[in-house]
Amino acid sequence: MSNSGDVSNAPTDYLLKVDYPLVVPVGQKIRIITTANDVIHSFMVPAFGIKQDAIPGFVRDTWFRAEKVGDYYGQCAELCGKEHAYMPIHVKVLSAQDYSLWVQTEMKKVAAKRDDPSRVWALDDLAKRGEKVYAANCAACHQANGKGAGSIKALDGSAIVKDANHALQIQTVLHGAANGAMPSWKQLSDTDLAAVISYTKNAWSNKTGQLVQPAEVVAQRGK
Ligand code: HEC
Ligand SMILES: [Cu+2]
Structure with missing residues (x-):
């Protein structure tokens, strides 16, 4: 393939997928607490209009309320080191019903262990x-x-x-x-x-x- 710079076929979730997304219910106020154990990072999800620094030795918070179900992505927004480009954030917003189903499933997994x-x-x-x-x-x-x-x-x-x-x-x-x-x-x-x-x-x-x-x-x- 030529290196033409054409990204039209690139997956839209390139470097944004995570193993365990943050799962939240739609329409509810969600509080995020940030801190860090190495350098300053920043928790940013543009679709929710939030960006909060995560600072070693400090506990900070921010909040959002997702209006629609779906998958939302963000990234660390503080140039934090050579792995900076690999700090994706994935928020999965579920309906109230799907959210309680998800909670029940996770609780069962925990109970089994x-x-x-x-x-x-x-x-x-x-x-x-x-x-x-x-x-x-x-x-x-x-x-x-x-x-x-x-x-x-x-x-x-x-x-x-x-x-x-x-x-x-x-x-x-x-x-x-x-x-x-x-x-x-x-x-x-x-x-x-x-x-x-x-x-x-x-x-x-x-x-x-x-x-x-x-x-x-x-x-x-x-x-
Ligand atoms: C998000 C950051 C955070 C995490 C994670 C956290 N803590 Fe804390 N912890 C704090 C803060 C801040 C305080 C001080 C609260 C205060 O001002 O009274 C504290 C206080 C404590 C205290 C009381 C200490 C004292 O002398 O007053 C204990 C015990 C404690 N934490 C245990 C734990 C344990 C066990 C875990 C893991 C299961 C844990 N913490 C995880 C932030 C955290
Ligand atoms: Cu970072």
């Missing part, structure tokens, strides 16, 4: 699992070294994390804090929550030896 919350764990096994939960969900804000940044509080040395009374930490992780700047994690399983809490209680300089079993998380959910 869920462990028995009455299992009693040894600290080593639970903390090992918690390290993975931490890397996947918490490190973007609190950093791999637990030091946080700016308004994102450090977990290394935190009085709440080291407290021998586990209730406050479990409640903080379940319900979030600071008006959502620390998000609620109640969608994680009891075992994953017990694991990540036990991990933070023993990682870095927090060598408390404390262990939080999934049953404690179950009990705190009801409070």
Whole structure:
């Protein structure tokens, strides 16, 4: 093929496809919370008129309400490094009915993977699992070294994390804090929550030896 510069046959979603799009219901106000763990990025979706910097050490928010179902694309809008061209954003807007179907399907997938919350764990096994939960969900804000940044509080040395009374930490992780700047994690399983809490209680300089079993998380959910 000649290099004529003709792009009329190029796919319209070139470099815009992602593995897991952001799925939202149509007509609802959606709040986006941004931060970053390396350099400044920017969350931009032109069709919704939103562009919000994602800044290490800061938690920022923006919102949109999609008026029509469909697939919408955006890209990182801050020149952030050599991979800048490969930070696509894909928002999939579904009707209320399709959205609740999607939620049900995802909940079933999660439930299928869920462990028995009455299992009693040894600290080593639970903390090992918690390290993975931490890397996947918490490190973007609190950093791999637990030091946080700016308004994102450090977990290394935190009085709440080291407290021998586990209730406050479990409640903080379940319900979030600071008006959502620390998000609620109640969608994680009891075992994953017990694991990540036990991990933070023993990682870095927090060598408390404390262990939080999934049953404690179950009990705190009801409070
Ligand atoms: C979007 C950023 C973000 C993510 C992701 C996040 N946190 Fe936080 N977290 C915060 C912020 C901001 C605070 C401080 C809230 C405040 O000002 O009280 C905080 C506070 C906390 C605290 C209280 C610390 C203290 O000493 O007051 C705990 C415990 C905590 N987070 C645990 C977690 C765990 C566990 C995860 C992962 C499952 C997690 N966080 C994911 C932003 C985040
Ligand atoms: Cu970027």
